[in-house]
Amino acid sequence: MSLLDRFRRSTHHHGSSRAPAAHMTWAARSVSHTLTSTRLFLKKQLWLWPIIAIVLLSTLGFAVHHAIESTMKANLHSSLQTLLKVERSMIERWMATQERNAEAMANNAQTRRIVDELLTALKPNGEATDEATIAKLREQLADSLGPAMNSHHYIGYVLVDRDRKTQAASEPEIIGIDAPAGMQLFVDKALDGVGSVSAPYPSVSALREGDGTRRTGVPTMIVSAPIRDENFQVIAALGLRIQPERDFTQLLQLGRINESGETYAFNKDGLMLSNSRFDDELILLGVLPDQPDAHSILTVLVRDPGGDLTSGFRPKIRRSEMPPTAVVAAAAAGKSGIDLEGHNDYRGVPSVAAWTWLDKYNFGLATEVDMSEAYGPLYILKRTFWGLLGLLMLSSIAIFLFTLRVARLQREAREAAVEAKQLGQYKLEQKLGAGAMGVVYKGHHAMLRRPTAIKLLDAAIVTDQSIARFEREVQITSQLTHPNTVQIFDFGRTPEGVFYYAMEYLEGIDLQTLVERYGPQPAGRVIHLMRQMCGSLYEAHSKGLVHRDVKPANLFLTRRGGESDVVKVLDFGLVKAREEQRDGDDRAMAGTPLYMSPEAIQMPGSVDGCSDIYAVGAVGYFLLTGRTVFEATSVVELCDKHMNEQPVAPSVRLGQPVPVELEEAILACLEKSRSKRPQTARDLAQRLARSAAAAEWSIEQAEVWWSRHDRGQAGPSINSGAPTLSKDLEATIAR
Numbered sequence: 001m002s003l004l005d006r007f008r009r010s011t012h013h014h015g016s017s018r019a020p021a022a023h024m025t026w027a028a029r030s031v032s033h034t035l036t037s038t039r040l041f042l043k044k045q046l047w048l049w050p051i052i053a054i055v056l057l058s059t060l061g062f063a064v065h066h067a068i069e070s071t072m073k074a075n076l077h078s079s080l081q082t083l084l085k086v087e088r089s090m091i092e093r094w095m096a097t098q099e100r101n102a103e104a105m106a107n108n109a110q111t112r113r114i115v116d117e118l119l120t121a122l123k124p125n126g127e128a129t130d131e132a133t134i135a136k137l138r139e140q141l142a143d144s145l146g147p148a149m150n151s152h153h154y155i156g157y158v159l160v161d162r163d164r165k166t167q168a169a170s171e172p173e174i175i176g177i178d179a180p181a182g183m184q185l186f187v188d189k190a191l192d193g194v195g196s197v198s199a200p201y202p203s204v205s206a207l208r209e210g211d212g213t214r215r216t217g218v219p220t221m222i223v224s225a226p227i228r229d230e231n232f233q234v235i236a237a238l239g240l241r242i243q244p245e246r247d248f249t250q251l252l253q254l255g256r257i258n259e260s261g262e263t264y265a266f267n268k269d270g271l272m273l274s275n276s277r278f279d280d281e282l283i284l285l286g287v288l289p290d291q292p293d294a295h296s297i298l299t300v301l302v303r304d305p306g307g308d309l310t311s312g313f314r315p316k317i318r319r320s321e322m323p324p325t326a327v328v329a330a331a332a333a334g335k336s337g338i339d340l341e342g343h344n345d346y347r348g349v350p351s352v353a354a355w356t357w358l359d360k361y362n363f364g365l366a367t368e369v370d371m372s373e374a375y376g377p378l379y380i381l382k383r384t385f386w387g388l389l390g391l392l393m394l395s396s397i398a399i400f401l402f403t404l405r406v407a408r409l410q411r412e413a414r415e416a417a418v419e420a421k422q423l424g425q426y427k428l429e430q431k432l433g434a435g436a437m438g439v440v441y442k443g444h445h446a447m448l449r450r451p452t453a454i455k456l457l458d459a460a461i462v463t464d465q466s467i468a469r470f471e472r473e474v475q476i477t478s479q480l481t482h483p484n485t486v487q488i489f490d491f492g493r494t495p496e497g498v499f500y501y502a503m504e505y506l507e508g509i510d511l512q513t514l515v516e517r518y519g520p521q522p523a524g525r526v527i528h529l530m531r532q533m534c535g536s537l538y539e540a541h542s543k544g545l546v547h548r549d550v551k552p553a554n555l556f557l558t559r560r561g562g563e564s565d566v567v568k569v570l571d572f573g574l575v576k577a578r579e580e581q582r583d584g585d586d587r588a589m590a591g592t593p594l595y596m597s598p599e600a601i602q603m604p605g606s607v608d609g610c611s612d613i614y615a616v617g618a619v620g621y622f623l624l625t626g627r628t629v630f631e632a633t634s635v636v637e638l639c640d641k642h643m644n645e646q647p648v649a650p651s652v653r654l655g656q657p658v659p660v661e662l663e664e665a666i667l668a669c670l671e672k673s674r675s676k677r678p679q680t681a682r683d684l685a686q687r688l689a690r691s692a693a694a695a696e697w698s699i700e701q702a703e704v705w706w707s708r709h710d711r712g713q714a715g716p717s718i719n720s721g722a723p724t725l726s727k728d729l730e731a732t733i734a735r
Helices: 003-014 016-022 026-044 048-106 109-121 131-152 181-191 248-253 279-284 326-332 376-419 464-478 511-518 523-542 578-583 598-602 609-625 635-644 650-654 660-669 681-689 692-696 699-708 727-734
Strands: 156-161 166-169 219-228 234-242 262-266 337-344 350-358 363-370 426-434 438-445 451-457 488-493 499-504 508-510 555-560 563-569
Touching: 048 109, 048 131, 048 219, 048 234, 048 248, 048 262, 048 337, 048 350, 048 363, 048 376, 109 131, 109 156, 109 166, 109 219, 109 234, 131 156, 131 166, 156 181, 181 219, 181 234, 248 262, 326 337, 326 350, 326 363, 426 451, 451 464, 464 488, 464 499, 508 511, 511 555, 511 609, 523 555, 523 563, 523 609, 523 660, 523 681, 523 692, 523 699, 563 699, 598 609, 598 635, 609 650, 609 660, 609 681, 650 660, 660 681, 660 692
Parallel strands: none
Antiparallel strands: 156 166, 156 234, 219 234, 262 363, 337 350, 350 363, 426 438, 438 451, 451 499, 488 499, 508 555, 555 563
């Protein structure tokens, strides 16, 4: 039956007054059931809360981290880009200013006149070739340039003729020689009529430093300008010396961010053209020599040492053999850019940077900041987050271990209570058997002294679901009062957490063992036993309950109330109310396949009283013939036969006549269609009573049978309801 058919039947059955209830969909019920189960599960499993907190905090932490990181990167990108643009603009403006100053000094009329006279006097055919005249002109040139040089802080000058020879200079030792190598490029530009400013380079001539000493290799810069005659022809080049540390480096050192940020200049070879803000640190790291005049300008190569020198790393190769930093490599290739992911700077410290290349002046500029400072707030957030996450994980582990410890102690307490053979008012005596839900002991009440079968929930399978099923079995069974239904006396839970219930103590044998031990039963006795089953099931069906697991192992034969051959229906652990079946999952097959009705296989959620009647017929078939209705080598084959194959008549299976009324009643129970079966257990009982064979088994015959078979032969008391399968399917179904 499809879900839609069941829904329509439910609507028709309840009538229009209850129609709104029928509109609750299966999906809604499933969601509600899932939410309720989840809530109860989380309430019990406290150790899951820290794990849930970890997952939520991790998700939130990563989201916040990503948002903050994106914002910080955007701000850092903007800051580096802006700072670099400002630095480049200041440097370009300063160098353009130097070019204009040099051009103004070179175009001074007095300077031009003196230079023209000096160059004429220096010619071999000049009017005045004596050294005194030349020296006087050179002195006049120095006096002419002096005021402007002092005003613009130039530390020297040099005059180069078109033959590239130095004809006048602040340093007399270079007069009369070719222009120094470091000046040739700029001299050539000036002689071509274009002024320019050089990048810092080491001086060839000995220059006077601040302490008065003179030495070569001093960092210097030259700004050059052409000197023209009255015909506007370039006759010489004027070079003015600039001290890089005074303006050039100071301008770059303005580009600092926080404690680790700096801006510096470098050439294509990676040689630093300005002073680093870390000169003192570089001396301690061994990058700079430990000398009073040691500076990074024109000394430090901007190379990647391969590790953080400030953290103790020491390279295995010389600095000249190290690769250039990522910034230098990119800038030297003519590429400008910004790196926010991090690279090693010339100290090996991970840094972020922005860089650009100045083609006109042939050097690059870089602005760098240590990553630890640039992302300082982010690192603090990350450490805090991981710290909290670690604490939560430790808490989760501690709670989990505590839960395991508590569960173990509870289990040990339950086992100890069982070993002590005392459960509340009940004293345990001997183990009778075990079933799917627990163990059954024989015992007695301390006050009443009444023999009692006590069923304990197995400590190894104690879960919320097993406890709920155990309680359900007790509650449902206690509603039934028919003499053929096992009676419940008590239910409880010990302080140690052992769940148990006490039921009437039965001595006898279950029907599975009866047939296996004594073979097929007489027709009269089969009718007698089946009618008792019907009596118990009729009461259950009348209360809206379906047993769902009627089988020989759940039917117990005993003496009771002075009568023999009394059947007791056991194991109501799979019972469901009809209302709950409609809310259940149609896919959840329950029961024993050997005695399961077709609808219980196809649509487990739709089973009803007729499904139990099918099982009663299958049990009667087994009692009468000693064999199950269908035999198969696999569960799938067995289920297929229940759904599609017609059973062989008991008389054919036995090879001898069987009372017609009994055979027809059994075959009617085994009909594939529920509508063709007896509709109630009482109908089946009455039909069996009308059989002539019903009178073939009397109380006297039962007494004779029981007196002939003592307790040892009849079998032990087994109130457990343990499932017993046919030998050929037992292993298969167990799998």
